Amino acid sequence: MDKKIFLERGTMGAIGAWVMDQFDLLLPTVFLLTILMIIDYLSGMLASKKEALDHPNSKQYGWNSKKSLLGIYKKASYIFIISVAVCTDYIIYKFTVELGIKFEHKTIFGLLVTTWLIVNELISILENAGRMGANLPDFLKKVLTELQSSIDKKGKKM
Template sequence: MKNLFDKTDPVIVKTGFVGFMTIIAAQLGILFPVLVLLLLCMVVDYITGIISAGYHGKIKSSVGLWGIVKKLLYAVIVAVAIACDWVIINVAEQVGIIIPADTFFGLLVSLWLIFNELISILENLIEMEMTLPGFLIALVDKFKHLIENQGSAAVDAVNVKDKENE
């Protein structure tokens, strides 16, 4: 008995996948490559974490499972930030304010998580006694804080406008 996958043409599957990814990329705009990079960083961090745990003989399935859950929760955080962008942009448009950006908080959160993952990758490498240039760690940490400050400044700007309207 043949199953559905035996009858499926690989060209149709590839075409469908490419079409689906094109639609997603068009909807997310500038956020799409950033999210792909975030996904790549999350995978590399998970792999280096497993290698580091194996290096120290501390591999535990519960810790590995928590790592996967944590990465999935990062996706929830990004989704909430994207939803905030959508709400802000659409509400502003309803009251006649045009915001020239498609995303702000989604992009900031994604970039912050990328730098967080890069720091974690570097920490995993350091735990395996690899020598890394100190400036690299400082640079990644500096960019993480720069992005965090940009998000805080945006929230502060909203707070100032809110107090002016009272």
């Protein structure tokens, strides 16, 4: 049993080391996205609880296990989206190397997609804070919305 655990951990460590070597800029953004997804999930749960207190006789408000599970599925799908983007980056990088074209960046789409998802999470956290009763600074929401829009435009140009 110990050999199996050692083999699994060694394999995961080797894969992790290779990914970090290949996508040194992408990894910190994926880590940040993971933290923001957890914060968004928790803030959504708190906002639902607060709304349930504000509307005690309404089943429309409050924490719901089905909504919670759907939120987890949505966040898990981010992994698939980023994986597709990273695979696209890998294909582009490998083909440019094979064709003899000097291409400095190992990741374009992976970083772009991850950044877009980070902005979505930040906006969602702000919305959850608003649902809990916090006064949101309009300039912050405006900046995040404009950033999301500029990322969309950058993606359309590619």
